[in-house]
Amino acid sequence: MTAKKDAGFATKAVHAGQRPDPTTGAIMTPVYLTSTYVQEGPGVHKGFDYARTVHPTRLALEANIAALEGGAHGLCFASGMAATSTVIEMLDAGDHVVSCNDLYGGTYRVFTKVFARHGMSFSFVDATDMKAIEKAMTSKTKILWIETPSNPMLRITDIKKASALAHKKKVKVVVDNTFASPALQQPLALGADIVVHSTTKYLGGHSDVVGGAVVTNDREIFDKLKFLQNAVGAVPGPLDCFLVLRGTKTLPLRLVKHCENAMAVARHLSKHKEIARVHYPGLADHPGHAIAKAQMCGFGGMISFELKGDLERAKRMIAMTRVFSLAESLGGVESLIGHPPTMTHGSIPRQERLKSGLVDGLIRLSVGIEDAQDLIDDLDQAIARSAV
Numbered sequence: 001m002t003a004k005k006d007a008g009f010a011t012k013a014v015h016a017g018q019r020p021d022p023t024t025g026a027i028m029t030p031v032y033l034t035s036t037y038v039q040e041g042p043g044v045h046k047g048f049d050y051a052r053t054v055h056p057t058r059l060a061l062e063a064n065i066a067a068l069e070g071g072a073h074g075l076c077f078a079s080g081m082a083a084t085s086t087v088i089e090m091l092d093a094g095d096h097v098v099s100c101n102d103l104y105g106g107t108y109r110v111f112t113k114v115f116a117r118h119g120m121s122f123s124f125v126d127a128t129d130m131k132a133i134e135k136a137m138t139s140k141t142k143i144l145w146i147e148t149p150s151n152p153m154l155r156i157t158d159i160k161k162a163s164a165l166a167h168k169k170k171v172k173v174v175v176d177n178t179f180a181s182p183a184l185q186q187p188l189a190l191g192a193d194i195v196v197h198s199t200t201k202y203l204g205g206h207s208d209v210v211g212g213a214v215v216t217n218d219r220e221i222f223d224k225l226k227f228l229q230n231a232v233g234a235v236p237g238p239l240d241c242f243l244v245l246r247g248t249k250t251l252p253l254r255l256v257k258h259c260e261n262a263m264a265v266a267r268h269l270s271k272h273k274e275i276a277r278v279h280y281p282g283l284a285d286h287p288g289h290a291i292a293k294a295q296m297c298g299f300g301g302m303i304s305f306e307l308k309g310d311l312e313r314a315k316r317m318i319a320m321t322r323v324f325s326l327a328e329s330l331g332g333v334e335s336l337i338g339h340p341p342t343m344t345h346g347s348i349p350r351q352e353r354l355k356s357g358l359v360d361g362l363i364r365l366s367v368g369i370e371d372a373q374d375l376i377d378d379l380d381q382a383i384a385r386s387a388v
């Protein structure tokens with residue numbers, strides 16, 4: 001029925017936040033298509049007054065994702081960017097944020113093009129380097145914003161160390177856990193104050209919905225975010241909540257296969273003579289391998305690699321795959337391929353890109369749950385045909 005607090009992860013994934021519908025016994029959480037709720041008298045109701053403020057399908061999802069992250073409080077949003085923006089809405093003009101320099105493009109954009117206009121400031125550093133994080137902090141710093149593994153370089157930040165460092169300076173730590181998902185990494189247990197998700201990716205898992213979530217154990221932060229969720233209003237619709245709730249049920253199962261396949265593909269690519277470098281935290285020579293091994297229980301489904309040759313060859317190669325689809329996004333059951341320098345990270349000037357390791361031949365894979373051999377064969381044929 002519903003999951004106990006000490007239930008295992010897979011049990012929580014299936015049951016947390018959900019109970020059979022009290023009126024019919026329907027086993028699945030209904031998609032409550034309603035904007036308001038009838039009151040017995042003014043202000044006398046069942047805890048539900050208006051659907052932006054509180055919604056039963058959303059509540060079930062919020063409790064489910066909170067349980068998966070080992071957090072006391074969850075809040076869901078219309079997109080990952082809505083979740084991110086609502087977290088930053090907690091800040092005031094003059095406040096400062098330290099973040100990693102290979103941040104998700106949309107997060108970089110909202111920080112520098114939207115919130116910077118409102119008087120907040122942002123520094124971007126190599127967040128694998130604790131000294132660089134410390135150096136960037138000022139008396140105005142309120143948040144350390146981390147993505148690990150990062151996008152698209154798959155760099156690993158030590159969440160425990162970074163949190164200890166930030167907390168000494170009374171700075172709150174936010175981890176965007178989209179790339180790992182709670183099946184592989186639970187940042188709150190490692191010291192983070194807030195976890196942010198794009199549920200569009202692994203939590204939804206089927207590339208059929210856009211959504212976001214925030215989880216925290218800190219009651220004060222939750223109260224602020226709950227207020228902002230209602231005040232700003234970037235809430236998800238009931239059907240979207242249902243779709244993510246359906247996705248989280250199979251999250252642990254899917255992630256096992258994503259990890260297995262990604263490891264097989266990464267190993268294969270690392271021996272390929274047309275490939276200069278493979279970035280995958282599961283490979284023993286990855287600079288963050290030891291930290292990833294300690295703070296994650298799997299290395300994830302994301303890989304990036306450097307194809308030998310120029311930009312044009314990389315663009316040819318990604319258009320020649322037959323199982324991998326050329327598309328933005330990640331975390332769905334199907335494998336996707338993309339070229340960060342011209343797609344997700346195209347808005348960053350080339351010189352800036354090169355500084356953070358985003359070379360012209362960099363290709364990113366979201367490895368799905370198909371048969372590993374089919375994925376390997378597909379990449380091999382595209383690599384071979386892209387050479388002229």
Ligand SMILES: *Cc1c(COP(=O)(O)O)cnc(C)c1O
Nearest residue numbers: 079080081104176178198200211
């Ligand atoms: C996709 C993504 C986001 C943004 O989420 P949307 O649901 O697209 O708004 C934020 N962070 C990471 C790491 C992502 O991959």
